[in-house]
Amino acid sequence: MKYFKLPDLGEGIPEAEIVEWHIREGEAVQEDQIIVSMETAKAVVEVPSPCAGVVVRQFGQPGDLIYTGESLIEFEGDGEDTGTVVGSIQEAGKASSDDDEQFFIGAAPSTEEGKNKIVHRRATGKTTLQSYELENGEPLRGVRREMAHSMSRSHREVAAVTLFEDADIHQWGDKQDLTVRIIQALVAGCSEVPVMNAWFDEVSEQLQVMESIHLGLAVDSPHGLFVPVMDDVQNLTAAKLRKDINALKKGVQERKLSPDAFRGATISLSNFGALGCGRYATPVVVPPSVAILGIGSVGEQVVPFKGKPAVHRVISLSLSFDHRAASGGEAARFLKAVVQHLEQKK
Numbered sequence: 001m002k003y004f005k006l007p008d009l010g011e012g013i014p015e016a017e018i019v020e021w022h023i024r025e026g027e028a029v030q031e032d033q034i035i036v037s038m039e040t041a042k043a044v045v046e047v048p049s050p051c052a053g054v055v056v057r058q059f060g061q062p063g064d065l066i067y068t069g070e071s072l073i074e075f076e077g078d079g080e081d082t083g084t085v086v087g088s089i090q091e092a093g094k095a096s097s098d099d100d101e102q103f104f105i106g107a108a109p110s111t112e113e114g115k116n117k118i119v120h121r122r123a124t125g126k127t128t129l130q131s132y133e134l135e136n137g138e139p140l141r142g143v144r145r146e147m148a149h150s151m152s153r154s155h156r157e158v159a160a161v162t163l164f165e166d167a168d169i170h171q172w173g174d175k176q177d178l179t180v181r182i183i184q185a186l187v188a189g190c191s192e193v194p195v196m197n198a199w200f201d202e203v204s205e206q207l208q209v210m211e212s213i214h215l216g217l218a219v220d221s222p223h224g225l226f227v228p229v230m231d232d233v234q235n236l237t238a239a240k241l242r243k244d245i246n247a248l249k250k251g252v253q254e255r256k257l258s259p260d261a262f263r264g265a266t267i268s269l270s271n272f273g274a275l276g277c278g279r280y281a282t283p284v285v286v287p288p289s290v291a292i293l294g295i296g297s298v299g300e301q302v303v304p305f306k307g308k309p310a311v312h313r314v315i316s317l318s319l320s321f322d323h324r325a326a327s328g329g330e331a332a333r334f335l336k337a338v339v340q341h342l343e344q345k346k
C-alpha cells in the first residue's frame with residue numbers, strides 16, 4: 001500500500017482541518033486531481049493527489065485535525081510512501097514529531113465537595129500549562145487556534161510597550177480615505193525611524209532593518225482575525241493602496257488567499273476603531289516584527305486651538321513595539337512622524 005501524508009501547507013503550520021473530501025474510498029483518482037480541501041490557520045487549501053491510483057482508505061472526516069506528516073490517504077498498490085513526509089512515520093492520529101505538544105492527566109484538589117478533579121496539563125517547551133474543566137467547551141480550530149498560539153507566543157517572547165497619541169485631522173477634506181492616509185503616515189514614520197520596520201531574532205539577538213515595508217493588515221472576519229500582507233507599500237499610490245486593501249479584504253471574506261499572502265510582514269496595522277468602539281488599545285506585536293500601529297475611533301473632541309478650546313475631529317493612535325529592538329525614543333519619534341503626516345492638509 002502507498003500512504004500520502006499531509007504535506008506542509010505553508011509556513012510550517014503543524015496541522016490542518018479536513019473541510020471536504022472530493023473523492024470516496026474505492027474511487028480511482030488521477031495524479032494532480034483535487035482530493036480534499038484542508039483548512040489551515042491561514043487559508044482553505046485544495047490538496048491534489050500525488051499519483052494515480054485507487055483510494056483504499058481516508059484518514060479522517062470533515063472537522064478532524066490532521067497533523068503535518070500524518071497519513072491522509074491510503075492508495076492501492078505496492079511501493080514507498082508518497083507525498084511530502086514531515087517528521088517520523090507513525091500511525092494516523094498520532095503526533096508526527098517529538099516537538100509536538102504533549103498532554104498529561106493528573107489529580108488536582110477541588111473545592112467542590114472536597115473531591116479531586118481530573119485536570120489536563122500541556123507541556124510546551126519549558127512551560128507546563130494547567131487547564132480548567134469546562135462544561136460545554138469546544139476546541140479552537142483553524143484561524144482561532146493559530147490566533148491563540150500567536151498571542152501566547154507574543155506574550156512569552158516580546159518585551160511589549162505601548163505609546164498613545166492623538167492626531168488632529170480637522171484640516172482634512174470630505175473625501176479622504178482614512179486607511180490609505182494612515183498607511184501613508186506609517187510609511188513616513190518608517191522613513192523617519194527605520195528600526196520600526198524590522199525583524200528581531202531573540203535566539204541570535206540580531207536585528208534586521210528592512211528596506212521595503214511589507215505591511216500586515218489586520219482584517220476582522222466571521223472566521224477570526226487574519227493578517228494578510230501588502231508588499232512594498234512605500235511604492236504604492238493612493239489608488240493602488242485602496243485597490244490592494246479591497247482585494248485583501250475580499251480574499252479574507254471568501255477564504256481564497258493563499259498561505260503566501262500571510263507571510264513576511266515587517267510591521268503591522270490594526271484599524272480596530274473601524275468597528276465603532278475603542279479609542280486606545282495595546283495591539284499585540286507578533287514576532288519577528290518589531291511594531292504594530294493601532295488606529296482607534298475617529299470622533300470629535302475638544303482640543304486647544306490657537307489658544308482657545310475648539311471641537312475638532314481626532315484620530316486616536318496606539319503604537320506597540322518590542323522594547324528589546326527599539327528604544328522608547330525611537331518609538332516616540334516614529335509616532336510623532338505619523339501624527340505630523342496625518343495632521344497635514346491634503
